[in-house]
Amino acid sequence: MRLVRAAGRTIAICGAVAALLYVAVVLVNGTRTALSSSRAEPTLSAAERGSLVVRGRQIFRYDTFGDQTFWGGALQLHKAIEGKALGGVGSGVSPKVALAVGLKVDSAKIPRPVAAAIRAGKVNLNSPKTTLALLKLNAVVGVRGFFNGGRLSSVGITCAVCHSTVDNSFAPGIGRRLDGWPNRDLNVGAVIGLAPNKKPITDLLQVDEATVDKVLASWGPGKFDAELFLDGKAFRPDGSSAATLIPAAFGLAGVNLHTYTGWGSIPYWNAFVANLEMHGIGNFDDERLANAQQFPVAARAGFAHVRHARDLITPKLPALHMYQLSLPVPHARRVNRAAARRGKALFDGKARCAGCHMPPEFTDAGWNLHKGSEICIDDFQADRSPTLRYRTTPLRGIVAKQKGGFYHDGRFPTLRAVVDHYDTCFGLGLTGREKTDLVQYLRGL
Numbered sequence: 001m002r003l004v005r006a007a008g009r010t011i012a013i014c015g016a017v018a019a020l021l022y023v024a025v026v027l028v029n030g031t032r033t034a035l036s037s038s039r040a041e042p043t044l045s046a047a048e049r050g051s052l053v054v055r056g057r058q059i060f061r062y063d064t065f066g067d068q069t070f071w072g073g074a075l076q077l078h079k080a081i082e083g084k085a086l087g088g089v090g091s092g093v094s095p096k097v098a099l100a101v102g103l104k105v106d107s108a109k110i111p112r113p114v115a116a117a118i119r120a121g122k123v124n125l126n127s128p129k130t131t132l133a134l135l136k137l138n139a140v141v142g143v144r145g146f147f148n149g150g151r152l153s154s155v156g157i158t159c160a161v162c163h164s165t166v167d168n169s170f171a172p173g174i175g176r177r178l179d180g181w182p183n184r185d186l187n188v189g190a191v192i193g194l195a196p197n198k199k200p201i202t203d204l205l206q207v208d209e210a211t212v213d214k215v216l217a218s219w220g221p222g223k224f225d226a227e228l229f230l231d232g233k234a235f236r237p238d239g240s241s242a243a244t245l246i247p248a249a250f251g252l253a254g255v256n257l258h259t260y261t262g263w264g265s266i267p268y269w270n271a272f273v274a275n276l277e278m279h280g281i282g283n284f285d286d287e288r289l290a291n292a293q294q295f296p297v298a299a300r301a302g303f304a305h306v307r308h309a310r311d312l313i314t315p316k317l318p319a320l321h322m323y324q325l326s327l328p329v330p331h332a333r334r335v336n337r338a339a340a341r342r343g344k345a346l347f348d349g350k351a352r353c354a355g356c357h358m359p360p361e362f363t364d365a366g367w368n369l370h371k372g373s374e375i376c377i378d379d380f381q382a383d384r385s386p387t388l389r390y391r392t393t394p395l396r397g398i399v400a401k402q403k404g405g406f407y408h409d410g411r412f413p414t415l416r417a418v419v420d421h422y423d424t425c426f427g428l429g430l431t432g433r434e435k436t437d438l439v440q441y442l443r444g445l
């Protein structure tokens, strides 16, 4: 909450500063502005931009791109949610179970009397029936239920299931949405693991169900493996999971390449995810995925060129992009300002961080990719991307992504551990106090 309020204030201040700057620019460049506007350039009006952002929010939160044909239709997940007693299979997914696997509930979607009943302990949180009621209210963040009369006939997922969480203002796991914050509680593997029919996955990966179950169980909370469905690699050479942390979707404006390994731009990756990971219905092209040596699964499945008669994804990319760029970046309030100031001097100077994490975007200005050896790590994950490199992670809003650790696979549990790593890697000779100062600066970004 505090973070959000702080972010709101920052935006208000930034807005005011931007308005003043704008006025100043118009005053200074009065003639030039008049000249260029008379050329009637096809720019968007504020209303059009606003409506793109609003549409983008709707898409980010609620649009399945038709992926219910996969999550419900193929995997039959809706039956596992219902449970046998309601006509599905298994014991069903109660709100308690849903919250335990890290799914979140949007308190704004719960009508007041229902909220009061929950507070009074009068709502059965152990019953899948309650989950169905929440799905009907569209209150489960990133999960859409499709109903046929009273029966749950299918289920789909949206971007928000992984890239939103809630502020826990109502109860743990229940509160107001925080779009763009990675859901580091969400156990994607456990959710997919509930599917009564895993044949679509065993067929795609050409492995047996026991193997799929083992892989899904290896991910753990806050992680997903977007490359698994391209290269079939589920484990790192040391035997640990090849999954990566779910990243933030905020703080990406001005950043060139996206994902931990720089697959492409935001619109590129949005199209990639909506088509190839969520299994929405759309069109997609990436000739790099025809490389059967690097991407045997993708090449076999024809992911390099996906075509559907109806495209439910491509027309939504502009609004989705605008919304992501508009997401506020949270800031920590409890940082020691004096220490953070000293930390900034180190970041920009002695510690050499700004050489790659260039302010104010905190990624390289330009081609923001590096070999693992430049930051003293292995190239396993980099080699799973066509770039064979790691993208310099933009650092703003880092306080909202501390759970699960840092670096693509969460190998460093704390910011202090990251700083210790760079200290050794670059031979910086930082003192204990300098390290603390650097961490204070990072926390406030």
Ligand code: HEC
Pocket (backbone or CB within 6 Å): 157, 158, 159, 160, 161, 162, 163, 188, 223, 224, 225, 226, 227, 244, 245, 246, 247, 248, 249, 252, 257, 258, 259, 260, 261, 266, 269, 270, 273, 274, 278, 320, 324
């Ligand atoms: C199942 C969880 C999941 C879903 C659903 C999902 N993502 Fe992601 N997203 C991830 C993971 C994991 C990565 C990191 C992938 C990598 O680096 O290999 C990622 C990466 C990203 C990035 C790059 C962030 C950066 O730092 O550059 C963006 C942008 C993004 N996702 C947007 C979206 C959008 C938009 C949607 C909906 C169309 C979506 N994601 C759906 C898990 C998910």
Ligand code: HEC
Pocket (backbone or CB within 6 Å): 260, 347, 351, 352, 353, 354, 355, 356, 357, 370, 374, 375, 377, 390, 391, 392, 393, 395, 398, 401, 405, 406, 407, 408, 409, 415, 418, 419, 422, 423, 438, 442
């Ligand atoms: C040579 C370029 C380079 C330099 C110099 C560099 N970094 Fe990084 N940084 C990266 C890359 C690339 C990653 C992504 C690594 C990964 O995900 O495995 C990264 C990741 C990080 C992360 C993790 C972010 C997250 O959300 O997981 C932090 C924190 C960080 N760097 C801080 C620093 C600090 C502090 C310094 C200076 C001591 C520094 N970096 C110097 C390239 C660099």
